[in-house]
Amino acid sequence: MTLTTVSEARSYTGTQGVYRHASAATGTDMTFAVYVPDHAPGATLPVVWWLSGLTCTHVNAMDKCEYRQACADLGLIFVCPDTSPRGAGVADDPAFDFGQGAGFYVDATQAPWSPHFRMWSYITAELPDLVAANFPVDMGRQSIMGHSMGGHGALTIGLSFPDRFRAVSAFAPIVAPSQVPWGQKALTGYLGPDRAEWRRHDAVALIEDGARLPALLVDQGDADPWLAEQLRPQLLADACRDAGIDLTLRTRAGYEHGYLFVSTFIADQLRWHAAR
Amino acid sequence: MTLTTVSEARSYTGTQGVYRHASAATGTDMTFAVYVPDHAPGATLPVVWWLSGLTCTHVNAMDKCEYRQACADLGLIFVCPDTSPRGAGVADDPAFDFGQGAGFYVDATQAPWSPHFRMWSYITAELPDLVAANFPVDMGRQSIMGHSMGGHGALTIGLSFPDRFRAVSAFAPIVAPSQVPWGQKALTGYLGPDRAEWRRHDAVALIEDGARLPALLVDQGDADPWLAEQLRPQLLADACRDAGIDLTLRTRAGYEHGYLFVSTFIADQLRWHAAR
Numbered sequence: 001m002t003l004t005t006v007s008e009a010r011s012y013t014g015t016q017g018v019y020r021h022a023s024a025a026t027g028t029d030m031t032f033a034v035y036v037p038d039h040a041p042g043a044t045l046p047v048v049w050w051l052s053g054l055t056c057t058h059v060n061a062m063d064k065c066e067y068r069q070a071c072a073d074l075g076l077i078f079v080c081p082d083t084s085p086r087g088a089g090v091a092d093d094p095a096f097d098f099g100q101g102a103g104f105y106v107d108a109t110q111a112p113w114s115p116h117f118r119m120w121s122y123i124t125a126e127l128p129d130l131v132a133a134n135f136p137v138d139m140g141r142q143s144i145m146g147h148s149m150g151g152h153g154a155l156t157i158g159l160s161f162p163d164r165f166r167a168v169s170a171f172a173p174i175v176a177p178s179q180v181p182w183g184q185k186a187l188t189g190y191l192g193p194d195r196a197e198w199r200r201h202d203a204v205a206l207i208e209d210g211a212r213l214p215a216l217l218v219d220q221g222d223a224d225p226w227l228a229e230q231l232r233p234q235l236l237a238d239a240c241r242d243a244g245i246d247l248t249l250r251t252r253a254g255y256e257h258g259y260l261f262v263s264t265f266i267a268d269q270l271r272w273h274a275a276r
Numbered sequence: 277m278t279l280t281t282v283s284e285a286r287s288y289t290g291t292q293g294v295y296r297h298a299s300a301a302t303g304t305d306m307t308f309a310v311y312v313p314d315h316a317p318g319a320t321l322p323v324v325w326w327l328s329g330l331t332c333t334h335v336n337a338m339d340k341c342e343y344r345q346a347c348a349d350l351g352l353i354f355v356c357p358d359t360s361p362r363g364a365g366v367a368d369d370p371a372f373d374f375g376q377g378a379g380f381y382v383d384a385t386q387a388p389w390s391p392h393f394r395m396w397s398y399i400t401a402e403l404p405d406l407v408a409a410n411f412p413v414d415m416g417r418q419s420i421m422g423h424s425m426g427g428h429g430a431l432t433i434g435l436s437f438p439d440r441f442r443a444v445s446a447f448a449p450i451v452a453p454s455q456v457p458w459g460q461k462a463l464t465g466y467l468g469p470d471r472a473e474w475r476r477h478d479a480v481a482l483i484e485d486g487a488r489l490p491a492l493l494v495d496q497g498d499a500d501p502w503l504a505e506q507l508r509p510q511l512l513a514d515a516c517r518d519a520g521i522d523l524t525l526r527t528r529a530g531y532e533h534g535y536l537f538v539s540t541f542i543a544d545q546l547r548w549h550a551a552r
Contacts, residue, residue, distance in 0.1 A: 010499070011536035063340050068539070223286070260287035263344070 003134050006031065012072040013038045016062065021130060025122040026085040027115060032127065033058040033080040034135055037072045044138035046166075047077040047131065048273055051123070051146030051153035054182070055101045057082050061147075064259035070267035074274040077137050081127055083149065085116040097182050098189055104177070105153035106201050108190035117190060120201075124157055143167035143273040147262055148226075149174055149182070151218070155203035155236075159211040167273040169217035171262045172224055175236035176204040182230050207239040215246040217272050219265045221255030279410050282307065288348040289314045292338065297406060301398040302361040303391060308403065309334040309356040310411055313348045322417035322442075323353040323407065324549055327399070327433075329424030330458070331377045333358050337423075340535035346543035350550040353413050357403055359425065361392040373458050374465055380453070381429030382477050384466035393466060396477075400433055419443035419549040423538055424502075425450055425458070427494070431479035431512075435487040443549040445493035447538045448500055451512035452480040458506050483515040491522040493548050495541045497531030 006018040014037035023030040039045055048071070052061050061067070061080040071078045084103030091112040093099030099113075108117035132139050144165050146154035151173020158168030177183020178198045187198045199205035220233050227233075233249055240247035255261040282294040290313035299306040315321055324347070328337050337343070337356040347354045360379030367388040369375030375389075384393035408415050420441050422430035427449020434444030453459020454474045463474040475481035496509050503509075509525055516523035531537040 009532045009534065009536045010497075010530040010540075012540050016536050063535075066342050066345075066539075068536075069342075221286075254286040256285045258285065259339075260285045260292050260344075263342075264286075264288050 003130065011035070012068045014068065014072045016068065018058065018062070019134075023085075023122060023126060025118045025126040028085040028087050028090060030082055030085070030122065030127075031058055032082060033062040034131070035068055035071055035078040036135060037075050037077070039075065039136060044136045045075050045077045046141035046143070046274070047079060047135075047137040047139070048270065049123070049142065049144040049154070050078060050080045051105065051144070051150030051157075052080065052083050053146075053148030053150045054083070055096050056150070057101070060259070064263060065266055066263035067266050067270065070270040074270055076270060076274060077135060079127075079131060081123060084119060090116045098185055102149065102186060104149060104183075104186040104190060104201070105156065106187070106190050109197070110190060110192050113190050123153065124161065141166060143169075143276065145169045145171075145269060145273065146173065147171040148231075148257065151175075152177055152183070152203065155216070156201050156206060158216075159203060159206045159213060160200070162211070162213055167215075167217070167276040168213055169269050169272060171219050171265070171269075172221065172226070172231055172257055173203070173218060173233075173236075174231060175233055176202055178202045178205060179235065180230045180232060204235050204239045207243045207245065212243065213245055215248070216240065217248045217250075217269060219250045219252055219261075219269065221252045221257065221261045223254055224257040224261075226257055279406065287311070288344045290344065290348045292344065294334065294338070295410075299361075299398060299402060301394045301402040304361040304363050304366060306358055306361070306398065306403075307334055308358060309338040310407070311344055311347055311354040312411060313351050313353070315351065315412060320412045320414035321351050321353045322419070322550070323355060323411075323413040323415070324546065325399070325418065325420040325430075326354060326356045327381065327420070327422030327426030327429040328356065328359050329422070329426045330359070331372050332426075333377070336535070340539060341542055342539035343542050343546065346546040350546055352546060352550060353411060355403075355407060357399060360395060366392045374461055378425065378462060380425060380459075380462040380466060380477070381432065382463070382466050385473070386466060386468050389466050395429075399429065400437065417442060419445075419552065421445045421447075421545060421549065422449065423447040424507075424533065427451075428453055428459070428479065431492070432477050432482060435479060435482045435489060436476070438487070438489055443491075443493075443552040444489055445545045445548060447495050447541070447545075448497065448502070448507055448533055449479070449494060449509075449512075450507060451509055452478055454478045454481060455511065456506045456508060480511050480515045483519045483521065488519065489521055491524070492516065493524045493526075493545060495526045495528055495537075495545065497528045497533065497537045499530055500533040500537075502533055
């Protein structure tokens with residue numbers, strides 16, 4: 001697997017890089033960002049996987065989420081993948097919440113999405129192997145976090161690989177895609193109408209079906225315009241309560257949905273990850 | 277002067293807003309961003325003017341410069357104007373370093389630029405009046421900073437209004453536009469070929485002509501690709517030495533030109549402003 005360096009530049013006490021590679025999982029070129037704090041020669045650092053939301057590429061978090069200072073201070077490598085395959089030969093949809101920029105972290109089984117929309121395999125298998133082979137990461141110390149659709153990704157992947165991630169958290173996640181319009185549209189489109197196929201990609205359903213984690217952390221702004229219709233954090237709170245999962249759900253008064261909210265609290269979430 | 281609120285959202289302990297108004301100076305609509313930390317009812321706060329570089333709008337600094345945490349902690353209002361007039365009826369040039377996005381903080385006297393490219397009047401007169409009338413600013417405690425072309429703007433405006441600004445600083449500024457290609461192209465285009473007209477818009481020339489400030493702070497990355505050809509900070513160091521101006525010029529080893537450099541050190545510059 002050959003990695004092309006798109007850019008590298010010093011930021012805080014570390015290096016922000018952007019890299020591109022030909023992905024076997026998606027059958028396209030994929031681009032991702034990695035921040036590596038300064039470290040002793042030969043040392044390895046814990047790695048935090050960041051999954052972005054609808055419409056995002058690797059650029060949005062890199063530009064706006066303000067994670068570098070905390071990662072430099074805490075010694076955390078921070079990886080920002082894209083949210084879908086892209087390109088001229090890749091299926092797309094004009095809506096912002098489906099198609100390119102909206103991969104929903106699943107392996108699509110339905111036409112025309114199945115040839116390239118394989119973000120589950122990309123994020124859970126191919127990209128970790130690539131990062132492990134090319135960056136000074138300690139793969140025994142991984143954690144995962146994400147925002148909105150990426151919060152959905154972080155929760156579902158975290159719940160599916162409980163031994164891989166030492167910490168799982170999210171900002172304003174889609175906690176139950178089977179029960180909200182964004183998720184119903186995407187899961188129908190990518191996985192088909194059989195709702196049994198959706199449960200592996202729905203955090204609340206995964207917990208109902210027995211998935212467990214020792215702890216979850218979620219920040220949610222109470223001025224988020226998507227709160228009541230698309231996010232519905234109470235569904236996650238109820239599922240965690242019934243399952244005995246230690247969920248910390250912090251309602252942030254006055255904050256909305258975007259990076260102005262995420263950047264405010266990401267250092268706090270990163271400290272929670274680093275402590276684990 | 278009517279101000280339209282484009283957006284307002286909570287970030288850190290304050291509010292990031294974007295506003296639009298019909299500008300008398302430029303004859304166009306102008307958009308700018310203001311961050312206002314939480315404050316007691318009726319209180320006023322010091323204001324920092326941020327001037328951006330080539331190609332930027334108000335968005336670049338707002339998204340990427342990571343000023344909000346420091347401004348919230350220090351109680352500083354932070355204003356990000358656009359870098360030029362824009363729109364269908366406004367002259368433009370296909371180059372990135374001239375025309376829209378590259379106003380160079382001058383009042384153009386040459387066709388076709390003179391009708392709208394009046395960024396000096398906009399930044400030094402119209403926008404301060406507008407901000408004073410609409411935000412809780414203490415206009416007795418102003419400071420100014422900027423990046424690249426905006427560093428040029430901060431230095432020339434700071435040197436031209438020594439009683440207005442308590443602190444003046446810059447990141448990777450164009451210190452002597454009369455002596456470098458970006459500046460020569462812009463000043464010729466906007467002000468004409470008479471170099472005597474350029475001196476009021478050249479920080480080094482202003483200092484040579486007698487302008488004084490008690491102190492200046494400049495951060496410059498030594499991996500900046502524009503360092504030797506366009507920025508030439510030694511010209512400012514020499515002028516300040518000859519004039520007895522207390523310049524702190526910090527060379528930052530390994531850092532480049534963009535926001536990954538600026539965001540690393542902006543909290544440090546803001547603390548320097550707040551101390552004044």
